[in-house]
Amino acid sequence: MMGGVLFTKGHGTGNDFVIIADPDGALELTPSQVAALCDRRFGIGGDGVLRVVRTAKDPDGAAFAADAEWFMDYRNADGSIAEMCGNGVRVFTRYLISSGLATPGPAGLPVATRAGVVVAVIEGDLIRVNMTTPRVYAASTATTGPLTFPGMAVDCGNPHLVCALHDGVELSSLDLSVAPDFDTALFSRGVNVEFTVPAPPLDGFDRHVAMRVHERGSGETLSCGSGALAVGAVALRDAGLTTGKVAVELPGGRLEVTHDADDRWWLAGPAVLVANGEILD
Numbered sequence: 190m191m192g193g194v195l196f197t198k199g200h201g202t203g204n205d206f207v208i209i210a211d212p213d214g215a216l217e218l219t220p221s222q223v224a225a226l227c228d229r230r231f232g233i234g235g236d237g238v239l240r241v242v243r244t245a246k247d248p249d250g251a252a253f254a255a256d257a258e259w260f261m262d263y264r265n266a267d268g269s270i271a272e273m274c275g276n277g278v279r280v281f282t283r284y285l286i287s288s289g290l291a292t293p294g295p296a297g298l299p300v301a302t303r304a305g306v307v308v309a310v311i312e313g314d315l316i317r318v319n320m321t322t323p324r325v326y327a328a329s330t331a332t333t334g335p336l337t338f339p340g341m342a343v344d345c346g347n348p349h350l351v352c353a354l355h356d357g358v359e360l361s362s363l364d365l366s367v368a369p370d371f372d373t374a375l376f377s378r379g380v381n382v383e384f385t386v387p388a389p390p391l392d393g394f395d396r397h398v399a400m401r402v403h404e405r406g407s408g409e410t411l412s413c414g415s416g417a418l419a420v421g422a423v424a425l426r427d428a429g430l431t432t433g434k435v436a437v438e439l440p441g442g443r444l445e446v447t448h449d450a451d452d453r454w455w456l457a458g459p460a461v462l463v464a465n466g467e468i469l470d
């Protein structure tokens with residue numbers, strides 16, 4: 190089926206991906222192939238697949254060909270397509286550079302996604318990405334088990350619902366093995382749901398927040414970059430800050446969200462490649 194195809198495994202704060210280079214867009218990657226690759230017992234295992242394809246060689250990437258050479262074709266673990274993956278962009282960038290497919294320019298490396306072109310800047314172990322602007326646009330709720338939490342809908346290119354826990358409910362007490370219920374009229378394409386609690390003040394940051402996430406198409410993951418961006422946007426908005434820096438603690442590590450004076454939104458965190466291999470069948 191995919192025998193002979195080479196892959197790389199990588200992660201960003203524990204949000205892990207199977208990376209497949211398909212520079213000329215020759216692979217027909219079906220949802221069931223993606224689900225098989227991401228299966229943690231019968232496959233390689235991952236929260237998603239990053240297909241590395243030239244913008245000009247992919248129907249969804251072609252519109253961005255003038256601004257970026259490479260298109261991140263991101264798929265969730267269940268085979269569904271998503272518009273954006275913040276951790277994925279960093280891992281994708283790390284892969285492009287380490288495989289010699291791209292070299293960042295002085296302003297960074299542009300990467301096309303279904304949500305638009307973002308620019309990644311390499312800073313040693315960290316990669317900082319100038320993301321598309323998050324839009325906080327509606328109040329809603331999420332229900333997990335017996336508990337319902339109010340939240341804010343945030344569009345980061347992909348859909349998010351950021352819910353603050355209340356009444357002393359602890360993050361660790363949530364059962365996110367089951368997808369939270371949400372307003373399917375508001376989120377007709379599904380939603381990634383972030384649950385947050387404040388964390389102790391941290392030097393160098395305007396806000397410090399801990400979160401867990403249930404991702405559309407992948408279930409609970411150790412980290413979600415676009416989710417952290419959504420959480421950062423809500424934290425700054427709730428604090429009445431038009432610029433600022435938010436540290437977001439996730440089960441897989443820390444991500445940093447910055448809204449700068451030039452109205453750019455940055456997501457920064459590690460991106461690690463862990464293995465190369467070959468698919469056998």
Ligand SMILES: N[C@@H](CCC[C@H](N)C(=O)O)C(=O)O
Binds near residue numbers: 273348405
């Ligand atoms: N983990 C990602 C988000 C991946 C896509 C998401 N599950 C969706 O369907 O929108 C991230 O780091 O942003």
